[in-house]
Amino acid sequence: MTLSAQSLDAAPRPLRARLAARRVPLSILALSLLPWILPSEALAVNVLVYGLVAVGYNLLFGYTGLLSFGHAAFFGTGAYVTGIAIGRFDAPLFAALAFGVAAGGALAFVIGLLSIRTRGIYFSMVTLALSQLVYYIALQASSWTGGENGLRGFTVSELNLFGWTVDFLDPVEKYYVIMAFTAAALWFVSRILNSPFGSVIEAIRENETRARACGYDVERTKLISFTLSGLICALAGTLFALHLAIVPLDILHYHTSGMIVMMTLLGGAGSFFGPFVGAFAFLLMEDVVSLWTPHWQIVVGSVFILFVLFLPKGIWGTLMAWRAGR
Amino acid sequence: MDAELVAMQLFSGVALGAILIMVALGLSIIFGMLGVVNFAHGALFMVGAYAGLWVASLTGSFWWGLLVAPVAIGLFGMAIERVLIRPLYRRSVDDPLLLTFGLGYVLVEAVRILFGSDGIPFPTPPELAGVADLGIGFFPIYRLFVVGVVAAVLILVWLCLEKTRFGLIVRAGARDPLIMRVLGVDIARVWLLVFGLGVGLTALGGVLAAPMRNVNPEMGSLVLAEAFVVTVIGGMGSLVGAVVAGLLVGVAISMTALFAPEMATIVMFALMALVLLVRPQGLFGKPGRA
Numbered sequence: 001m002t003l004s005a006q007s008l009d010a011a012p013r014p015l016r017a018r019l020a021a022r023r024v025p026l027s028i029l030a031l032s033l034l035p036w037i038l039p040s041e042a043l044a045v046n047v048l049v050y051g052l053v054a055v056g057y058n059l060l061f062g063y064t065g066l067l068s069f070g071h072a073a074f075f076g077t078g079a080y081v082t083g084i085a086i087g088r089f090d091a092p093l094f095a096a097l098a099f100g101v102a103a104g105g106a107l108a109f110v111i112g113l114l115s116i117r118t119r120g121i122y123f124s125m126v127t128l129a130l131s132q133l134v135y136y137i138a139l140q141a142s143s144w145t146g147g148e149n150g151l152r153g154f155t156v157s158e159l160n161l162f163g164w165t166v167d168f169l170d171p172v173e174k175y176y177v178i179m180a181f182t183a184a185a186l187w188f189v190s191r192i193l194n195s196p197f198g199s200v201i202e203a204i205r206e207n208e209t210r211a212r213a214c215g216y217d218v219e220r221t222k223l224i225s226f227t228l229s230g231l232i233c234a235l236a237g238t239l240f241a242l243h244l245a246i247v248p249l250d251i252l253h254y255h256t257s258g259m260i261v262m263m264t265l266l267g268g269a270g271s272f273f274g275p276f277v278g279a280f281a282f283l284l285m286e287d288v289v290s291l292w293t294p295h296w297q298i299v300v301g302s303v304f305i306l307f308v309l310f311l312p313k314g315i316w317g318t319l320m321a322w323r324a325g326r
Numbered sequence: 327m328d329a330e331l332v333a334m335q336l337f338s339g340v341a342l343g344a345i346l347i348m349v350a351l352g353l354s355i356i357f358g359m360l361g362v363v364n365f366a367h368g369a370l371f372m373v374g375a376y377a378g379l380w381v382a383s384l385t386g387s388f389w390w391g392l393l394v395a396p397v398a399i400g401l402f403g404m405a406i407e408r409v410l411i412r413p414l415y416r417r418s419v420d421d422p423l424l425l426t427f428g429l430g431y432v433l434v435e436a437v438r439i440l441f442g443s444d445g446i447p448f449p450t451p452p453e454l455a456g457v458a459d460l461g462i463g464f465f466p467i468y469r470l471f472v473v474g475v476v477a478a479v480l481i482l483v484w485l486c487l488e489k490t491r492f493g494l495i496v497r498a499g500a501r502d503p504l505i506m507r508v509l510g511v512d513i514a515r516v517w518l519l520v521f522g523l524g525v526g527l528t529a530l531g532g533v534l535a536a537p538m539r540n541v542n543p544e545m546g547s548l549v550l551a552e553a554f555v556v557t558v559i560g561g562m563g564s565l566v567g568a569v570v571a572g573l574l575v576g577v578a579i580s581m582t583a584l585f586a587p588e589m590a591t592i593v594m595f596a597l598m599a600l601v602l603l604v605r606p607q608g609l610f611g612k613p614g615r616a
Contacts, residue, residue, distance in 0.1 A: 114599055124420075129598055254551065262428070265424060295439050297434070297435040298439070301429070302428075305425055
């Protein structure tokens with residue numbers, strides 16, 4: 001036994017396992033290089049924020065196996081609540097962020113409670129419909145949200161980080177502050193996935209009936225996963241609000257949910273690096289294609305269709321499968 | 327509030343509901359048979375409206391648009407099934423859903439390229455303009471016409487599903503496609519036709535809706551959410567459910583528009599949440615399915 005264990009250790013571990021063991025530091029390293037690789041800092045911040053939404057979404061879609069089409073609601077709520085807290089109540093920055101995350105998480109809990117009552121294909125439809133409800137509420141409550149014009153007037157120009165003042169108008173400094181939050185969230189998600197809870201959600205994805213037969217409370221686990229996923233998306237939303245200093249109404253529309261789904265799938269659902277790879281690929285594609293046509297969506301949509309047909313594991317998943325197969 | 331206004335608004339709700347029934351019915355038939363939720367359904371509704379507009383402007387007659395567009399878009403739907411959706415049947419149920427979402431994205435953008443991003447007015451055909459006095463109030467003739475067409479189509483679809491050999495195969499195939507194959511039925515061809523039929527119905531809904539609102543590339547995205555709400559309330563795969571829920575949602579929207587306009591877009595979602603709490607499988611759905 002000891003001998004075989006030793007020889008197992010001695011054998012070179014596959015790339016996938018070596019990457020997985022250091023996934024958080026590796027992600028942070030890659031992210032810290034982004035502003036220097038991409039054509040603009042604004043694009044880098046977008047990759048960061050959308051990558052984080054996709055990471056949160058991936059927890060539910062990739063790992064728990066639930067295809068939600070309503071995650072724009074949590075992303076948007078995080079952004080709106082943070083913006084309102086700063087613009088209307090003059091809340092300190094960290095309190096505003098906490099409010100945004102808490103509100104998005106609470107909404108995720110409520111929507112999760114309703115939509116988890118349905119199974120399979122219904123789930124996608126119900127999450128889409130409930131998130132549209134949030135969209136219309138934000139549209140109607142224009143005295144709070146600015147309605148169709150979006151929420152404005154809460155520009156954060158500097159941030160006092162324990163005595164060190166960060167100039168938020170400098171794109172590079174802003175990038176690294178937002179990256180610090182993202183890194184913390186990535187560490188949190190990695191911990192969730194490594195925990196016994198992480199194994200249970202994957203068990204539910206693989207075989208729900210069997211997980212139930214093993215004695216796991218499937219409904220409760222799904223609800224917790226849904227809420228955690230919503231919390232991460234809400235955090236991304238708060239960062240998005242800080243970054244743009246406006247919250248467009250469209251952030252709540254189900255097209256945003258669709259974009260999150262596309263990014264996650266393009267990169268590779270159910271893998272740790274996939275969502276960031278997907279956000280990077282999607283936004284870079286948008287950036288490049290929109291240089292020569294305003295109709296970039298037709299290109300991105302077609303690429304997405306081809307991925308669903310031929311590369312359902314996404315860029316990262318396919319790369320890993322190809323390495324493993326060699 | 328006088329009774330005549332309420333009656334007129336009630337009738338607007340029925341006309342709105344009639345359109346929703348067309349969309350939800352197509353969605354429901356496709357799902358019941360193929361197990362595919364067509365996320366491009368709203369976009370195909372919009373494409374149907376544009377096709378109707380285009381044919382009508384070519385021929386100078388609304389009637390040709392009404393006749394040709396649903397058939398053409400139905401055929402287009404069959405091509406989609408054959409080329410894009412058929413390879414996915416052996417995979418997870420999520421894959422066709424994702425694919426059709428991407429397809430909807432592409433269709434909306436394609437229409438923007440061909441027809442521009444701005445809304446285009448679609449005039450009410452002159453034969454159907456004006457109002458009719460029904461004794462209890464004046465009703466727009468065009469809306470009466472829409473309700474009539476939808477009722478006729480519903481009867482046709484019902485007859486086709488319940489009284490023909492094709493309908494028998496469709497109903498049996500929805501229950502157990504494997505047995506149908508064992509019995510020697512070419513189920514792939516049936517699925518192709520059913521997908522075309524479902525898409526044709528939503529395209530017809532699009533053409534019918536066009537004179538009641540402007541035609542624009544985004545018109546499908548609201549309809550998709552509305553059709554989902556109708557389907558969840560009525561119960562997936564149920565013809566009666568689609569009809570009852572469609573009318574319910576249509577009337578609920580138009581009545582709140584009258585009494586509490588700011589709630590009009592919200593009320594149907596509240597209805598859906600209520601149904602989910604009390605009866606997650608929908609009013610006419612079978613418990614196992616939801």
